Amino acid sequence: MMSDKTFEPKIIAFCCHYCAYASADLAGSMRLQYPTGVRIIRTPCTGRLEVEYYMRAFENGADGVLVAGCLEGGCHFIEGNLLAKKRVSAIRDILQESGIEKERLRMVNISAAMATNLAAVINEMVNIIKELGPNPIRKINNGPDIEFKEFETLNSQK
Amino acid sequence: MIVAQRKKIPEIFNVIQEHKSVLVLGCGTCVTVCLAGGEREVSIISSALRIASRKAGKKIKVNEFTIERQCDNVFIEGAAEEIKKNDAVLSLGCGAGVQAIAERYPDTPVYAGLDTAFLGILESRGVWTEKCMQCGTCVLSDFGGICPITRCAKHMLNGPCGGSREDRCEIRADQPCAWQLIYKRLKNIDQLDKIAKEHPIKDWSKSIDGGSRTIIREDHRI
Numbered sequence: 001m002m003s004d005k006t007f008e009p010k011i012i013a014f015c016c017h018y019c020a021y022a023s024a025d026l027a028g029s030m031r032l033q034y035p036t037g038v039r040i041i042r043t044p045c046t047g048r049l050e051v052e053y054y055m056r057a058f059e060n061g062a063d064g065v066l067v068a069g070c071l072e073g074g075c076h077f078i079e080g081n082l083l084a085k086k087r088v089s090a091i092r093d094i095l096q097e098s099g100i101e102k103e104r105l106r107m108v109n110i111s112a113a114m115a116t117n118l119a120a121v122i123n124e125m126v127n128i129i130k131e132l133g134p135n136p137i138r139k140i141n142n143g144p145d146i147e148f149k150e151f152e153t154l155n156s157q158k
Numbered sequence: 159m160i161v162a163q164r165k166k167i168p169e170i171f172n173v174i175q176e177h178k179s180v181l182v183l184g185c186g187t188c189v190t191v192c193l194a195g196g197e198r199e200v201s202i203i204s205s206a207l208r209i210a211s212r213k214a215g216k217k218i219k220v221n222e223f224t225i226e227r228q229c230d231n232v233f234i235e236g237a238a239e240e241i242k243k244n245d246a247v248l249s250l251g252c253g254a255g256v257q258a259i260a261e262r263y264p265d266t267p268v269y270a271g272l273d274t275a276f277l278g279i280l281e282s283r284g285v286w287t288e289k290c291m292q293c294g295t296c297v298l299s300d301f302g303g304i305c306p307i308t309r310c311a312k313h314m315l316n317g318p319c320g321g322s323r324e325d326r327c328e329i330r331a332d333q334p335c336a337w338q339l340i341y342k343r344l345k346n347i348d349q350l351d352k353i354a355k356e357h358p359i360k361d362w363s364k365s366i367d368g369g370s371r372t373i374i375r376e377d378h379r380i
């Protein structure tokens with residue numbers, strides 16, 4: 001594919017407060033490494049993430065979006081992560097229809113203790129996106145380059 | 159309610175791509191309830207179209223607006239300003255909504271973003287089923303409230319076709335035989351005698367086969 005050695009993917013990682021976000025914290029204390037282009041955004045539950053959030057992320061130039069929810073059966077809100085899983089699958093379809101490779105959106109299940117797994121999943125995602133190259137709309141017509149600031153506001157509104 | 163579902167993005171993009179700006183117009187009534195054309199779907203489809211547009215190297219301005227009902231003049235007027243600002247409208251209303259907008263804006267191309275499917279109900283979360291074909295002369299009272307026109311694949315009015323297997327329709331095994339349902343229901347409400355009633359050939363001229371229909375209520379006209 002069009003992998004470019006200098007390309008540092010910008011990835012939004014929506015992490016559930018009760019599991020993946022805690023594991024990201026733990027990954028930090030364990031000094032596990034993941035690339036700097038990954039912006040972790042805390043969400044109260046992956047089931048809270050509306051379709052619009054994902055669409056806007058890609059529309060604004062994100063190269064990839066990772067959603068990390070609790071292990072199946074372990075959702076703090078019982079089935080938020082299961083709803084998110086179905087939603088993600090539907091969004092992958094609409095992204096593909098719009099011309100964005102569906103591999104750019106991925107959902108994983110991580111418990112609060114699985115810091116090593118989180119770091120591995122993030123690195124894997126970065127590699128997948130490096131393989132795919134930048135979000136295709138970024139390269140055309142001086143397309144958008146995502147500003148993480150926008151997502152910080154989004155996050156603080158919760 | 160009227161039940162519809164969104165068209166695929168490439169199909170929609172294909173019809174809007176010649177325009178510089180498009181208003182994606184949602185409807186706050188039936189299609190909002192069936193999660194196909196309300197304010198949220200407007201936002202999602204607009205995002206998808208902006209992505210598709212940039213991917214195609216175009217700079218189509220995709221604007222968003224939703225009104226309460228696209229099949230009602232009072233609400234359509236509320237969209238006038240937005241419609242005028244755009245080269246074309248992609249309506250996420252049902253087929254009636256699309257046509258209502260098109261008729262009122264003769265100079266603006268109006269396109270359909272949804273496939274309008276049927277008149278039905280919400281069966282359970284995320285599941286909608288067809289219940290009425292608007293035949294124009296309702297016979298539900300004779301059939302325990304189960305429509306043999308809509309729910310029997312052969313529109314049988316005088317008993318089942320004889321092809322049902324177990325309680326399934328022979329045309330579609332994922333559907334119950336309407337006549338099985340009618341029998342059970344009439345039995346339950348103690349009206350099984352109605353099943354023997356003979357129904358004459360249906361007058362289809364009262365349905366869409368007689369051309370598109372108009373209802374005029376003189377007592378309400380001004």
Ligand code: SF4
Nearest residue numbers: 290291293296297305
């Ligand atoms: S009999 Fe006609 S009007 Fe009545 S429910 Fe069936 S299709 Fe609709």
Ligand code: SF4
Nearest residue numbers: 310319327328335336
């Ligand atoms: S099996 Fe029942 S529902 Fe199906 S066509 Fe025959 S009578 Fe109608």
